[in-house]
Amino acid sequence: xxxxxYDFTVGGRDMADLLGGKGANLAEMTxxxxxxxxxxxxxxxxxxxxxxxxxxxxGLAHEISEHLTTLEEAAGRRLGQPDDPLLLSVRSGAxxxxxxxxxxxxDIGLNDDSVLGLAxxxxxxxxxxxxxxxxxxxxxxxxxxxxxxxxxxAMTQLKDLRGAPDDLHLDAGDLAQLVExxxxxxxHETGEDFPQLPAEQLRRAVLAVFESWNGERAxxxxxxxHIPDDLGTAVNVQTMVFGxxxxxxxxxxxxxxxxxxxxxxxxGDYLSNAQGEDVVAGIRxxxxxxxxxxxxxxxxxxxREHMGTLETHYRDLCDIEFTIERGRLWMLQTRVGKRTxxxxxxIAAELVDExxxxxxxxxxRVSGDGLARLMFPRFDTSAVGNPLAHGIPASPGAAxxxxxxxxxxxxxxxxxxxxxxxxxxxxxxxxLPGMIAAQAVLTSRGGKTSHAAVVARGMGKVCVCGAEEIxxxxxxxxxxxxxxTVEEGTVISVDGSEGAVYPGAAPLVDSAVMRYFETGEASAxxxxxxxxxxxxxxxxxxxxxxxxxxxxxxxxxxxRFGAEGxxxxxxxxxxxxxxxxxxxxxxxxxxxTERERALAALLPLQRQDFVGILEAMDGLPVTIRLLDxxxxxxxxxxxxxxxxxxxxxxxxxxPSAHDFELLDAVNRMHEENPMLxxxxxxxxxxxxxxxxxxxxxxxxxxxxxxxxxGDPRAEIMVPLIDTxxxxxxxxxxxxxxxxxxxxxxxxxVECPVGTxxxxxxxxxxxxxxxxxxxxxxxxxxxxxxxxxxFSRDDVEAAFFSAYLDKGIFKVSPFETIDRExxxxxxxxxxxxxxxxRPGLKIGVCGEHGGDPESVHFFHAAGLDYVSCxxxxxxxxxxxxxxxxxxxxxxxxxx
Numbered sequence: 001x002x003x004x005x006y007d008f009t010v011g012g013r014d015m016a017d018l019l020g021g022k023g024a025n026l027a028e029m030t031x032x033x034x035x036x037x038x039x040x041x042x043x044x045x046x047x048x049x050x051x052x053x054x055x056x057x058x059g060l061a062h063e064i065s066e067h068l069t070t071l072e073e074a075a076g077r078r079l080g081q082p083d084d085p086l087l088l089s090v091r092s093g094a095x096x097x098x099x100x101x102x103x104x105x106x107d108i109g110l111n112d113d114s115v116l117g118l119a120x121x122x123x124x125x126x127x128x129x130x131x132x133x134x135x136x137x138x139x140x141x142x143x144x145x146x147x148x149x150x151x152x153x154a155m156t157q158l159k160d161l162r163g164a165p166d167d168l169h170l171d172a173g174d175l176a177q178l179v180e181x182x183x184x185x186x187x188h189e190t191g192e193d194f195p196q197l198p199a200e201q202l203r204r205a206v207l208a209v210f211e212s213w214n215g216e217r218a219x220x221x222x223x224x225x226h227i228p229d230d231l232g233t234a235v236n237v238q239t240m241v242f243g244x245x246x247x248x249x250x251x252x253x254x255x256x257x258x259x260x261x262x263x264x265x266x267x268g269d270y271l272s273n274a275q276g277e278d279v280v281a282g283i284r285x286x287x288x289x290x291x292x293x294x295x296x297x298x299x300x301x302x303x304r305e306h307m308g309t310l311e312t313h314y315r316d317l318c319d320i321e322f323t324i325e326r327g328r329l330w331m332l333q334t335r336v337g338k339r340t341x342x343x344x345x346x347i348a349a350e351l352v353d354e355x356x357x358x359x360x361x362x363x364x365r366v367s368g369d370g371l372a373r374l375m376f377p378r379f380d381t382s383a384v385g386n387p388l389a390h391g392i393p394a395s396p397g398a399a400x401x402x403x404x405x406x407x408x409x410x411x412x413x414x415x416x417x418x419x420x421x422x423x424x425x426x427x428x429x430x431x432l433p434g435m436i437a438a439q440a441v442l443t444s445r446g447g448k449t450s451h452a453a454v455v456a457r458g459m460g461k462v463c464v465c466g467a468e469e470i471x472x473x474x475x476x477x478x479x480x481x482x483x484x485t486v487e488e489g490t491v492i493s494v495d496g497s498e499g500a501v502y503p504g505a506a507p508l509v510d511s512a513v514m515r516y517f518e519t520g521e522a523s524a525x526x527x528x529x530x531x532x533x534x535x536x537x538x539x540x541x542x543x544x545x546x547x548x549x550x551x552x553x554x555x556x557x558x559x560r561f562g563a564e565g566x567x568x569x570x571x572x573x574x575x576x577x578x579x580x581x582x583x584x585x586x587x588x589x590x591x592x593t594e595r596e597r598a599l600a601a602l603l604p605l606q607r608q609d610f611v612g613i614l615e616a617m618d619g620l621p622v623t624i625r626l627l628d629x630x631x632x633x634x635x636x637x638x639x640x641x642x643x644x645x646x647x648x649x650x651x652x653x654x655p656s657a658h659d660f661e662l663l664d665a666v667n668r669m670h671e672e673n674p675m676l677x678x679x680x681x682x683x684x685x686x687x688x689x690x691x692x693x694x695x696x697x698x699x700x701x702x703x704x705x706x707x708x709x710g711d712p713r714a715e716i717m718v719p720l721i722d723t724x725x726x727x728x729x730x731x732x733x734x735x736x737x738x739x740x741x742x743x744x745x746x747x748x749v750e751c752p753v754g755t756x757x758x759x760x761x762x763x764x765x766x767x768x769x770x771x772x773x774x775x776x777x778x779x780x781x782x783x784x785x786x787x788x789x790f791s792r793d794d795v796e797a798a799f800f801s802a803y804l805d806k807g808i809f810k811v812s813p814f815e816t817i818d819r820e821x822x823x824x825x826x827x828x829x830x831x832x833x834x835x836x837r838p839g840l841k842i843g844v845c846g847e848h849g850g851d852p853e854s855v856h857f858f859h860a861a862g863l864d865y866v867s868c869x870x871x872x873x874x875x876x877x878x879x880x881x882x883x884x885x886x887x888x889x890x891x892x893x894x
Contacts, residue, residue: 001059002045002057002059003043003063004042004043004045004046004057004059004060004063005040005041005042005043005046005060005063005064005066005067006018006019006023006027006040006041006043007039007040007067007070008023008026008027008030008036008038008039008040008041008238009027009030009031010027011023011024011027011041012024012027012028012031013025013027013028013314015027016095017044017095017231018043018044018045018234019041019043019044019093019234020041020043020044020092020093020094020095020233020234020236021093021094021095021096021097021335022091022092022093022234022236022333022335023041023093023234023236025333025334025335026039026041026236026238026333027041028313028334029310029331029334032309032313034306034309034310034331035328035329035330035331036330036331036332037238037239037240037241037330037332038071038074038075038238038239039071039088039236039237039238039239040064040067040071040236040237041093041234041235041236041237042060042064042206042234042235042236042237043234044094044095044231044232044233044234045232046060046210046235047210047213047232047233047234047235048230048231048232050207050210051210051211051213051214051232056203056207061203064202064203064206064237067237068202068237071086071088071239072086075239079108079109079198079199079202080109080110080111080114080197080198080199080201081114081117082113082114082116082117083117083120083121084117084121085109085110085114085117085118085198086109086239087107087108087109087110087118087131087239087240088108088109088202088237088238088239088240089104089105089106089107089108089236089237089238089239089240090104090105090106090108090202090205090206090209090235090236090237091104091105091209091235091236091238092104092209092212092213092233092234092235092236093233093234093235093236094213094227094231094232094233094234095231096225096227096231097335097338098218098221098222098225098227101212101215101217101218101221101429101432102209102212102213102215102218102233103142103208103209103212103215104138104142104209104277105135105138105139105142105143105205105208105209106131106134106135106138106240106275106277107131107132107134107135107138107240108135108198108201108202108205108240109198109201109202110131110132110135111196111197111198112196113196114198115128115129115131115132115179116128118131118132119172122242122245124245124246125172126171126172126175127242127244127245127246128172129172129175129176129178129179130167130175130244131242131244132175132179133175133178133179133182134275134277135201136179136182136183136186136194137151137182139194139195139201139204139205140182140185140186140189140194142205142208142212143204143205143208144186144189144190144192144194145189145190146185146186146189146190147189150185150189151182151185154178154181154182154185155167155178158170158174158177158178158181162174168273182194202237206235206237209233209235210232210233210235212233213232213233217429217430217432219807220432220433220436221432223804223805223807223810224432224436224459225459226810226811229807238332241323241325241330241332242275242323242325243271243273243274243275243276243323243324243325244273244274244275244278245273245325245326246273246326247272247273248296248324248326248327249272249273249323249324249325249326249327250270250271250272250273250274250292250295250323250324251270251271251274251275251276251278251279251321251322251323251324252268252269252270252271252279252286252289252292252321252322252323252324253268253269253276253279253319253320253321253322254266254267254268254289254303254307254319254320254322255267255268255317255318255319255320255337256307256308256310256311256317256318256320256337257311257317257343257347258343259317259319259337259338259339259340259343259457260339260340260342260343260393260394260395260396260457260497261340261342261343261346261396262317262339262342262343262344262345262346262347262350263346264350266288266289266290266304267289268288268289268320269286269287269288269289269447269450270286270287270288270289270291270292270295271286271287272287272295275323276321276323276332279447279450285445285446285447285466285468286446286447296324296327298327299324299327299328299329302329303320303322303329306320306329306331307320310334312356314334314336315351315356315357315361316336316337316347316351316357316365317336317337317339317343317347318334318335318336318337319334319335319336319337319338320333320334321333321334338454338457339457340370340395340396340457340460341366341367341369341370341371341373341374341460342374342396342526344365344366344367344370345366345370345371345374345526345529345530345533346525346526346529347365348361348362348363348365348366348529348533349362349528349529349532349533350529352532359532359536360536360540360885362532362533362536363533363536363537363540363878363881363882363885364882364885366533366878366882367852367878367879367882368852368855368875368876368878368879368882369460369852369875370460371513371530371533371874371875371878372872372875373397373460374511374513374526374530375511375513375514375517375871375874376397376398376511377398377508377509377510377511377514378397378398378495378497378508378509378511379398379493379495379502379506379507379508379509380506380507380508380509383506383507384493384502384506384507385502387500387501387502388481388484388486388492388501388502388503389467389469389470389481389500389501390467390469390499390500390501391442391443391444391464391465391466391467391468391470391499391500391501392446392447392453392464392465392466392467392499393464393495393496393497393498393499394447394450394452394453394456394457394463394464394465394496394499395441395453395456395457395460395461395462395463395496396462396496396497397440397460397461397462397496397497398462398493398494398495398496398497398506398508399419399421399439399440399461399462399493399494399496400419400421400439400491400492400493400494400505400506401418401419401420401421401438401439401440401491401492401494402418402419402420402421402488402489402490402491403420403421403423403479403486403487403488403489403490403491403492404420404421404422404423404434404438404488404489405422405423405424405472405474405477405478405479405488406424406434406474407422407430407431407432407433407434407435407437408433408434409434409488410422410433410434410435410437410438411433411434411437413437414437414438415437415801419439420437420438420439421438421439421440421441421442421492421494422434422435422437422438422440422441422442423442423443423470423472423479424441424442424443424444424452424472424474425443425444425445425472425474426443426444426445426446426450426451426452427441427443427450427451427452427455428451429451431452432455435452435455435456435459435461436459438461439461439462439494440461440462440463440464440494440496441456441461441462441463441464441465442463442464442465442467442470442492442494442501443463443464443465443466443467444466444467444468444470444471444472444479445465445466445468446465446466447465447466450465450466452465453465456496462494462495462496463494463496464494464495464496464499464500464501467499467501469481469482470501484503486503490503491504491505492504493505493506512526512527513526513527513530515527516530516531517560517561517562517874518557518560518561519560520560533878534562534874534877534878536881537877537878537879537880537881537882538562538877538881539881540881540884540885541877541880541881541883541884542859542880542884543855543858543859543863543864543865543866543880543883543884544564544565544843544864544865544866544880545562545563545564545865545866545867545868545873545876545877545880546558546563546564546565546566546567546568546621546623546843546845546865546866546867546868547559547561547563547565547566547567547867547868547869547870547873548566548567548568548569548570548845548849548867548868548869548870549563549566549568549569549613549870550569550570550613551609551612551613552609552612552613552615552616554870555612555613555616555617555622556616557870558870558873559616559617559620561870561871561873561874562873562874562877563620563870563873564620564865565617565620565621565622565623565713565865566613566617566620566621566622566623566867567623567777567843567844567845567849567865567866567867568623568625568717568777568845568867569613569622569623569624569625570625570628571606571624571625571626571627571628571694572627572628572629582598582601582602582605583598583602585597585598585601586598586599586602586690588661592688595688595689596689599689599690599693600693602693602697603693603696603697603700604697606693606694606697607696607697607698607700607701607704608701609697609701610624610697610698610701610702610714611701611704611705614701614702614705614710614712614713614714615705615708615710617713618705618710618711618712619711619713620713621713621715622712622713622714622715623715623716623717623754623775623777623843623845623867624694624698624714624715624716624717625717625718625719625756626681626684626691626694626695626716626717626718626719626730627680627683627684627690627694628679628680628719628720629679673791675782675785675791676786679719679720680718680719680720680721681718681719681720681721681722681726681727681730682720682726684718684730685726685729685730691730691733691734691737692733692737695716695733695734695737695738696737696740696741698714698716698751699737699738699741699742699749699751700741700745701714702714702747702749702751703741703745703747703749706747707747714751715751715752715753715754715775716734716751716752716753716754717753717754717755717756717775717777718730718731718753718754718755718756719755719756719758719779720756720758720759720782721755721756721757721759721762721769722759722761722762723761723762723765723769724765724768724769724771724772727755727769727772727773728772730753731753731772734751734753735753738750738751752774752775753772753773753774754773754774754775754776754777754841755769755773755775755776755777756776756777756778756779756782756845757769757776757777757778757779757783757826757829758778758779758780758781758782758783758786759782759783759786760783760786760787760825762829763783763825763826763828763829764825764828764829766828766829766830766832766833766836767832767833767835767836768836769833770832770833770834770836770837770840771836771837773833773837773840774840774841775840775841775842775843776829776830776833776840776841776842776843777842777843777844777845777867778826778829778842778843778844778845778846778863779845779846780817780822780826780844780846780847780848780849780854781814781846781847781848782846783822783825783826783846784813784814784817784818784822784846787818787821787822787825788813788818788821788822790813792814796812796814800812814847815847815851816848816851816853816854817848817851817853817854817857817858819857823857823861826844826857826858826861827861830842830861830862830863834862841864842862842863842864843863843864843865843866843867844858844863844865844866844867845867847868847869848866849866849867849868849872849876850866850868850869850872850873850875850876852875852879854866855876855879855880855883856879856882856883856886859880859883859884859886860883866880
């Protein structure tokens with residue numbers, strides 16, 4: 001029989017798949033002897049069964065009843081007992097942390113009778129009615145589907161009537177009145193009464209948490225964080241402890257290190273006379289955690305001790321939720337805390353230095369995405385005036401955007417290409433779409449542990465919280481700071497590293513991490529932590545990292561960033577600018593002599609380009625792709641040219657003969673689908689002299705560099721191969737030209753000849769193609785287009801956002817390699833290519849070469865190198881190292 005419920009005394013953190021992250025960690029803390037309120041966990045397996053059938057799994061109710069009885073016996077009280085009630089919290093707990101995305105219901109067991117018993121036993125009537133109104137409000141919105149705004153409006157009306165600035169200024173009578181108002185609202189909105197039976201409350205609460213797994217905000221968050229949809233959530237049922245019993249009680253969130261910077265110290269928020277939901281919701285502004293030392297030195301000392309114990313046990317930054325009930329500390333949750341990229345690198349380096357983790361573990365705890373964020377520019381604060389406002393630096397970085405005041409407007413403007421900053425009093429889980437769309441989030445309430453801060457850090461978004469100087473007026477679509485009013489649409493700059501907000505668009509400067517990659521000079525702090533991670537990655541990685549570079553400057557920059565060669569040098573980029581006229585002359589040539597004259601004019605220019613690139617990459621391979629795009633791309637646009645000529649004639653300015661020649665050539669070369677037309681190897685085979693000119697330029701550049709004492713390592717890559725016969729014909733022409741230049745110069749020129757695998761047929765016949773190819777390089781951009789049947793320029797804007805929203809894509813296949821389709825073709829080509837030519841060198845030069853997840857795939861597929869833009873080279877190096885660790889871990893597990 002399947003077991004659906006586990007007591008906290010059973011299990012541990014290694015059971016997170018079954019118990020969820022929260023349940024597994026509660027069990028771990030219980031085993032460690034920390035003060036955890038008793039409880040039990042309903043498993044993710046029960047959730048999946050419920051979501052599959054729509055009904056409660058057989059036996060679940062009986063198991064919950066048995067575990068509830070055990071809780072009641074240990075407490076000496078029954079759930080909802082009228083004179084001395086046992087109360088429970090019901091919280092979600094998925095395998096991966098999803099802060100605020102699913103449901104929580106507190107104070108289960110209160111009803112019209114037990115609230116009186118709670119008032120008597122606690123000696124605090126206000127506390128009892130405050131707890132009851134929280135239950136009715138949470139249960140009404142979460143379980144019964146009442147819009148939470150209905151309850152908030154009722155609360156606001158009562159506070160206004162009483163002149164109360166916040167809910168703490170409402171007395172017991174006010175809260176009792178609010179309970180009746182809430183119950184009447186539930187009856188009006190749903191047609192049913194708030195349930196008075198505690199067992200019914202518990203049952204419905206558990207099922208509501210299950211259902212929240214498929215709520216809109218939870219699904220959106222999973223898509224954003226690439227969390228699978230089929231995991232389900234566990235549910236944790238726990239004895240209530242109360243932080244809202246008076247000034248000697250409270251709730252807080254603590255971090256064992258600063259989640260924004262990684263620095264050691266006491267970090268977190270505390271709120272007296274409050275439950276945990278008040279802290280993370282940002283409803284009232286918290287005080288810094290070290291203030292607890294003044295309010296309750298004994299509890300603070302115990303908390304510090306437990307924080308040290310947990311960090312040593314978990315060997316990582318821990319995020320801890322706690323409650324103090326009348327001076328007694330209770331630990332409600334711990335997890336490995338979300339952190340910024342800066343904190344991730346700093347913490348990993350410190351833990352390695354402290355001997356808590358190995359250097360490999362330190363590398364595994366940072367990421368290429370995080371490194372990319374650290375390479376982003378920051379504000380030049382010396383060039384701006386005084387900040388408009390200050391708040392808590394909750395998630396670092398620099399962002400500029402137009403102010404918006406709700407999620408829908410943020411999404412609307414961002415979809416139109418505008419950069420926006422979402423400004424709220426505090427965010428709620430319903431604001432997630434706007435947070436994703438915005439460049440930054442700014443709130444007037446909340447701290448580093450508020451919803452806005454936690455979610456923004458997890459997404460790598462800039463965030464400033466608790467900017468108390470700001471008064472947000474969402475109805476008026478403005479916020480004010482003193483005498484300054486900022487209307488919606490006004491551009492502001494948000495500095496998440498310093499917690500500052502500036503008017504207008506502040507200028508940016510390069511990050512210290514970017515300067516390190518440019519100069520190679522490491523310093524203390526963050527840059528030193530990044531340098532150590534890069535050294536470790538380079539020491540363990542198998543996968544080489546090259547760069548896509550078309551100019552000597554790009555090549556030199558790539559080399560500074562650690563590139564081990566050039567994996568893609570696109571020759572067509574050398575034909576732009578003032579050289580376009582020479583290409584036009586070649587295209588318009590009507591005789592062999594005219595064509596040869598145009599090619600001869602291009603030759604020295606191309607040769608000089610190659611000399612510069614080979615010099616910048618001296619001693620390293622430079623893979624040069626022969627001309628790939630169709631020739632008409634170097635001519636004027638067909639429609640624009642026709643309109644221009646017609647307009648000239650209409651104004652009495654007859655076009656020149658050259659203009660008519662251009663129009664004739666454009667019409668002659670027009671293709672309905674040029675991506676699949678006369679380009680790549682096809683063009684090389686039908687345009688006389690084009691391949692020979694480019695190969696001669698390469699060969700002569702090699703000769704020049706050798707004569708200068710260099711070590712040029714040019715490789716020639718033929719694009720868009722479909723069949724081995726195409727490659728054989730081009731290779732024969734290439735080798736003939738190389739031989740000619742060797743004879744003419746007296747310098748031996750040997751350049752490997754390979755091909756791009758960018759068409760499905762080439763991947764499926766790679767064994768035959770490898771008979772002629774000395775290397776392969778996957779062009780995954782075109783391979784993705786031709787495998788999916790997509791024209792990237794057309795489909796991304798047309799329907800990709802809808803496909804992502806509907807879950808058809810987890811991520812764009814142009815951003816991360818499609819393992820099942822395109823990836824399968826890559827695996828086939830690697831296997832068949834190397835079977836035909838053992839030791840065949842294979843790389844990838846599409847944009848996927850710099851995508852962290854794709855790098856792991858290419859490592860596993862057995863490629864020799866990835867190639868990406870110069871600025872992504874450090875990211876690829878880091879992820880190539882992490883991929884090697886993953887392979888080692890898999891081997892160890894076997």
